Amino acid sequence: MRTGRYGRNLVRVIPVLCVGILLLNTYGLYKFAYFGADAFNNLDLVQVKSFPQMVGYILNPVSSYFRPAGMMCYWLLLRFFDLNPVIYRCLMWSLHAANTALGYFILKRLTGSQPGAAVGAMLFASQAVFAEIYWNFGAIFELIAAFFSFVAILLWTCERRSWLQVLLASLALLLAVKGKEMALSIPVIWFSYDLLLRRDMKRMMAAHWVLPSGLVVWYGLSHALAMRGIVANHPYYMSIKWSILATGFGTYFNMLFGTQFPWQIWWIWALVLLLISVLLRSRVALFFQLYVFITFLPVIFLVNHRVALFWYLPFLGVCGLAAILANAVARVIKARNPRWLAESGASAVFALLCWGSFLLHKEATVSQRNWIRDYAGECHAFVLGLRALPPPPWGETIFFNSLPPHFEESVLLTATQVALRRTDLHTKLVSEFPPEARYRLRFQASRLIQLPR
Numbered sequence: 001m002r003t004g005r006y007g008r009n010l011v012r013v014i015p016v017l018c019v020g021i022l023l024l025n026t027y028g029l030y031k032f033a034y035f036g037a038d039a040f041n042n043l044d045l046v047q048v049k050s051f052p053q054m055v056g057y058i059l060n061p062v063s064s065y066f067r068p069a070g071m072m073c074y075w076l077l078l079r080f081f082d083l084n085p086v087i088y089r090c091l092m093w094s095l096h097a098a099n100t101a102l103g104y105f106i107l108k109r110l111t112g113s114q115p116g117a118a119v120g121a122m123l124f125a126s127q128a129v130f131a132e133i134y135w136n137f138g139a140i141f142e143l144i145a146a147f148f149s150f151v152a153i154l155l156w157t158c159e160r161r162s163w164l165q166v167l168l169a170s171l172a173l174l175l176a177v178k179g180k181e182m183a184l185s186i187p188v189i190w191f192s193y194d195l196l197l198r199r200d201m202k203r204m205m206a207a208h209w210v211l212p213s214g215l216v217v218w219y220g221l222s223h224a225l226a227m228r229g230i231v232a233n234h235p236y237y238m239s240i241k242w243s244i245l246a247t248g249f250g251t252y253f254n255m256l257f258g259t260q261f262p263w264q265i266w267w268i269w270a271l272v273l274l275l276i277s278v279l280l281r282s283r284v285a286l287f288f289q290l291y292v293f294i295t296f297l298p299v300i301f302l303v304n305h306r307v308a309l310f311w312y313l314p315f316l317g318v319c320g321l322a323a324i325l326a327n328a329v330a331r332v333i334k335a336r337n338p339r340w341l342a343e344s345g346a347s348a349v350f351a352l353l354c355w356g357s358f359l360l361h362k363e364a365t366v367s368q369r370n371w372i373r374d375y376a377g378e379c380h381a382f383v384l385g386l387r388a389l390p391p392p393p394w395g396e397t398i399f400f401n402s403l404p405p406h407f408e409e410s411v412l413l414t415a416t417q418v419a420l421r422r423t424d425l426h427t428k429l430v431s432e433f434p435p436e437a438r439y440r441l442r443f444q445a446s447r448l449i450q451l452p453r
Contacts, residue, residue, distance in 0.1 A: 014347045015118035018354040019100065019125050025358050026126040027093050029369060030134040034085050034376035035383070035418075037411040038138025039074075044414035046075040047423055058178055062222070069148070069178040070141040083383060083419070088137050095143040096133055100125045102150035103316050107323045109157060110197065110284055115346060116327035119353070120319030126357050128364035129256045130312045135372050142312045144179030148172045149186050149313060156190045160200070166208045173212055177219055182313055184220055185295045187212040192290050196283045238301040248300040249293075255308045256318075258364065273321075288320030371406070377446065378404030379415070385448020386419040389439065397426040398439040407443075 035043070045066070046054070054075050057068035065071070073091060081087040103124045108117035133139045152172035155165050169190075176183035191209060194201055230237050249270075250263020270289070277285040295314040299305070334342045382404055392398065398416060403409065413427045433440045433451070440451040 012114070015114075015121075015350055018351050019104075019118070019121055022122060022125050022354045022358055023093075023097055023100065026134065026361060027089075029362060029365070030131075030372075031089070032373050032376050033089050033092075033135040033137070034380050035083065035088075035137055035415075036375065036379060037408050037415075038136065039088075040411050040415040040418050042071060042074050042138065043078055043418045044423070046071055046078060047418065047421070049075060051075070058175070061174070061218075064222075067141050067178065067180055069175050070144045070180070073140050073144065078418075082421075085380075092133065092137065092140065092143060095140075095147055096125075099143065099146050099150060102147070102154065103319060106150060106153055106157075106316065107320055109154070110193075110287070110320065111323045111327055113323060113327035113330070115330040115350075116323030116325075118350060119326035120316075120323035122350070122354055122357055123322055124315060124319050126361045127311070127315060128361045129308050130315065131361070131365050131368060132309045133312060135369075135376075136309075139309060139312075141180040142182075142309060145176045145183045146313050148176035148179060149183045150316075152176060152186055153189065153193075157193055157197075161205065161208065163208075166211060170211050170215060174215060177215075181219075181223060182295070182298045182310070184216050184298050187216050188294045189291055192287055192294070196287050196290075233304065235305045236302060237304055239303045240301050244301050244303055248303075248306070249296065251306050252296065252300075252308075252311065255306075256311060282324065285321060285324050288317045288324070290317075291320065292317035375404075375406040378406055378443075381447050382407065382415065382443065383419040385441070385443075385450075386416060388448075389420075389450060392420070392422070392425060392439060395424050395426070396439065397428055397437075398441060399433050399437040400427065400429050400441045400443070401431060401433060402442050402444065403429065404443050 054068060054072050057063045057065035058072060077087055077091065100121050104117050104121035107120040108114055111117060130142070133142060149172075152169045155169035155172060158165055173183065173186055176186060187209070190212065194205065194209075198205075246267060247263045250261070250266045253266045254260060274286070274289060277289065292314045295317065296310070299310050330342075330346060333346065337345070400412065403412065407415075409429055412429060416427050417423050417425055430437075438453065440453065442449050442451055
């Protein structure tokens with residue numbers, strides 16, 4: 001009896017260990033991660049803010065401050081840990097690990113399958129399509145938004161949902177939206193769950209929809225009004241057309257699978273999958289398909305801003321479909337084999353799947369990691385060079401006649417101000433130093449050099 005119980009507990013622990021090892025190995029690919037353009041810009045914004053101001057931006061429902069839940073992370077880390085990249089990596093990776101765990105619990109609740117949920121969590125843990133979350137500190141917004149979105153989904157999908165859980169889910173939703181506006185789609189996910197999957201759905205429970213609906217409508221309209229008049233070449237310009245919707249999904253699925261298929265092919269496959277779900281009467285499969293479609297809606301119309309990182313929140317839907325398929329395979333194996341053999345074989349196969357997932361990720365991101373390693377090294381050398389300078393006088397202008405190869409001129413000022421923790425300084429990129437220039441800097445041989453006057 002004890003031996004059997006020990007064996008079952010071991011079988012349950014193996015997926016956790018495998019996913020944990022998968023996460024650690026994936027993080028190891030990006031241990032060189034350092035501050036980049038987005039991180040410098042965001043850190044520069046919070047340098048002049050106080051703690052009460054940051055809290056106010058989060059709590060104030062009408063605040064228009066840029067993604068305050070994510071910016072609060074920058075504020076705290078900058079104040080307590082300065083520019084120690086290890087701490088920033090640990091925060092990013094810890095959030096992703098937490099999101100992987102939350103994704104597992106969501107998948108397990110909705111599919112009723114532990115093996116299926118483990119497979120879905122494995123896929124989410126190490127994905128090349130949103131590899132930015134492993135190395136780009138600017139991706140904190142995706143991580144924060146997904147964390148609170150997943151918490152909100154777990155609260156909303158409780159078996160017996162109370163008004164307290166509605167209030168807590170709505171608070172989590174607000175924090176998710178304050179992390180990134182993409183989370184505005186989450187209430188539609190909740191309604192889809194209530195209509196498709198909730199077993200004890202009653203008419204009076206529809207009253208639960210009022211608070212999150214009002215929150216989303218108000219927040220969406222306020223942002224839509226703020227974005228009026230954006231020019232057509234702006235990154236966040238939206239073109240709300242059926243053609244943009246169709247081609248947008250084709251673009252994102254090509255990013256996911258590394259293909260170049262016409263968008264029509266992806267819509268045909270989507271319709272085939274939808275038909276199969278209807279014929280099999282699988283409401284769970286239908287829900288996860290809707291999840292992918294709905295969570296992409298806030299960004300699908302951004303014609304000038306197609307970013308693979310946007311897959312982070314919607315990818316849980318793909319994990320859900322994979323969990324359903326894994327559950328079906330696991331049932332067949334269990335039905336045809338002794339329990340001990342089925343569980344042992346499943347554990348071995350899962351370990352191989354984790355290893356294969358890691359190898360696929362590693363292979364798919366080779367060129368990206370090489371570029372990022374070079375870029376991170378240049379940014380690190382740039383910061384070290386600035387910090388080695390004698391303290392500049394108040395309001396000083398620092399002149400540069402060259403920059404690192406991958407460095408952007410647009411981030412020169414913010415990177416300098418963040419590196420020196422000074423917002424009074426100015427920067428200028430010149431071909432020749434003016435006679436009055438006291439700080440003359442050149443980036444050469446992977447380091448920043450101060451030239452004599």
